[in-house]
Amino acid sequence: MVATETIEVTGHIVDSLLLAKILDAILDAGCDYEIEDVVIGKTNLDASSARIAVSGDEDVLGPLLDDLQVHGANRTAQVDATLVAADRDGVLPAGFYSTTNLASAVRVDGTWLPVDNPEMDCGLVVRDGRAVTVPMHRVRAGDLVVVGSEGVRVQAPGHARDTQVFEFMASEVSSEKPKALLVEQVAARLRASRERGGKALVVAGPAVVHTGGAPDLARLVADGWVDVLFAGNGFATHDIEANVLGTSLGVSVAEGVPTEGGHANHLRVINEVRRHGSIAAAVDAGFVTGGVMRACVLHGVPFVLGGSIRDDGPLPDVISDTVAAADAMRAHLDGVHVALMLASTLHAIATGNCLPAGVETFCVDINQAVVTKLADRGSHQALGIVTDVGPFVRQLADHLVGSA
């Protein structure tokens, strides 16, 4: 993990080449620097001074700064974070520190506490010797909340962790990449994550079903490549509709033509699942005989269906309180190494907001704007793949299923 510390050096640092020596030593150690402030003495009698931000891998930075201290460069004074108790439930103290999704640490009593669960747009609470991100609505009166930015250290996304991924990730959004190669690389990342014991999260939009990708996603679920699924009422409904009635939003999945009375197909499916009480009950009763949701039920893959204001029905499993839905999603994020956003705009962004920066995120959408939007909202680590999601999922399943 990359860390940054600030050092100061004062004296006749130019004539004595001390400044040059320090900067060389930083580069020689494989670290980087930014001169935040430099004051050069006007005559050779005047002292000069420089304040330098040094960044580099944590393991290298500590010993480097110890070495630099020998040359007279000292770490700038560090202060503890200011903690203020929340005075009521669901309200952060004024001036609260608003988090990023980057790995962070909070200095308390002279010790840097790593933040357990980096998530953007939250408050930072210190309790029982740990620092945790807490969404505004979950703050409780008396929680000690970090106020101001002093004593908070944010680490830039690492370069050292896995060069291959980050070279790959560096390719950003493109509709002009060879898709087969991208699919192969995503498959390789999923394999690598599984070998490390990481979880894979899939966020799926209804277009996965519309484009005929549901059976392939179901294959991936059945073969253990998906550890948790986030979606909305639409995806789950059309997945079940396609299985039960052979249509997705009334259009025949096999023939691509509208069916008579098909516009109400999804409502009939929702109605029947509501009669069963839950998707799992509908699966158990034999009402649902295929598809992604059934694969999740049969293989014990947890799913969170988040509701929205325009939902029909909704399905009984849909959490229509959006705040509760987001909390339910958060509960599944621990251990997620790879997130695959498949043709989903709103759920992908909602998920991106909760993910720590360290999670490798692949955003697959036919619309470049969705991919860009995710990146613009702060999920810089997302790699966009602009393509039709159906064929993408099929190729991915062909790579992975049975290959474990």
Added chain:
Amino acid sequence: MSGAPLPWGRRFVMCPPRHFGVLYEINPWMRREVSVDPDRALAQWTGLVETLRSAGAEVETMEPHAAVPDLVFTANAGLVNASTDGSGPGQFVPSHFRHPERQPETPVNAAWFGARGWQIDRLPDDVDHEGAGDALPFTPDGGTTVLLSGYSFRSDASAATELSALVGCPVRPVQLVDPRLYHLDLTFCPLDGRRAIVAPSGWDTYGRKVVDALVPEPLVLTEDEALSFCANSVVVDRTVVMPAAPPRVGRQLEAWGFEVVECRVDEFLKAGGGCRCLTLALDTVLSRPRRQASPGSGPTSPTGAPRATPAQRARSTRPPAPRARP
């Protein structure tokens, strides 16, 4: 072309070796099993005093103390900044020794100077510096006096900032890299306004460049020559009093018009000290009386706000420096 004679080196303080011995080991030359011959040490010390006096220098002496055998190396007592305006003898910055064995010397030295009217200015407690042993001035002809200060084995680099603020002259720290040449005065000996004996093998590459830029005509020692301690010499006008004079070095000095006098001090080499280490010049002038600070002089921050002096800032922010012990 010869440079202007050294403006200092006519008055020294020395300490007779009545209690001198190798009682501990804090540099690679010291071996406790090697015994010092006290009579021979005293005879050699007396010989050095006489040599300096006959070269034209005054020598004062300081009372030795049984508990601090290395008091004999007065070069390490501190840094002298003699007054030029007759307002008193001047300023003395007592050394802050890295090794606990030598730390009791500081109050003895401060008391000696204090009793003679010197203004005593101290380094912060967490900064080590071993006085003239690790800092020697060089005044290039027509230029400003620069204090070259060695660091790593005995002194801290950050001491340069403190010293500069205290004595008011530029201090250029040079990293010492050979533990056998653990003090700057084993690697650097100013001869006049153009020349100095230098031992680059004792410095890192940056230090070599710094000295290159400072000294127009260096007498560059080989590593073997440096290890003979020939840079640990005392210069009195055009006389160079040396613990050893390798033939090439002696010839070069004579070619430059210096008189070379070899003065045996091998009893003191057992403790890692030569002629320079046994003396402290009382007439080094590091800065002229301070100019009144005028608006716009000195460093200011980009916002124009007054900056803390380096010494103030360093004191208020520095964690304890790591101690590298050779």
